[in-house]
Amino acid sequence: MSDLITLLREQRILPVLRLPTAAEATAATATMFGHGLRVVELTATTPDWASAVRDARHAAPDGTLVGLGTVTSGALAAQAVEAGAQFLVSPWPAPDVRAVAASAGLPFLEGAFTPGEVAAATARGPVKVFPAHVGGPAFLASLRQLLPDAELVPTGGIALEAVPDWLRAGACAVGVGSDLLRPGAADRLRSLLDAFEDAGEATP
Known part of the structure; x- marks a missing residue:
């Protein structure tokens, strides 16, 4: 778990890649790693996602993590472990x-939204706050006041340009999905990562 959290704190962004085909998901993962990011989340809603996980793992540089998100059942979690996912969301x-992840020794980023859900998940590890855009950065800041040691990763409806707002609100990293796949996103991502580097918060 510590490796996942350490990498997320360093890179500040968690790409959440939901694509129409496994080949596109694999290519997008390679693009993210090419930008210097070291943790990428694929999703179980991508057709043939298991192939995407296997292919992305095979091509991934050393020191990177490929995980699977939108994991909603123990059976799906077991399939993700078999495919080679390195963390589950x-x-x-x-x-x-959580039980499957623990049995496999994999990090687990559990989804939660209400204060009670977030508090319960925080007691066991890092938390995916979803759908984060419903509450906004102010909601996350309120959660952090209640749970100052929580490792929160807000995800859902967040644009690249809004990432700094969420970090200031207390996120350890910010999940960004569809906005990473829009035309021109590569340049916007590079600008954001450069800004982190200038501020001393860069990815390696």
């Missing part, structure tokens, strides 16, 4: 997914 509280 759920969109909501999922004790059966």
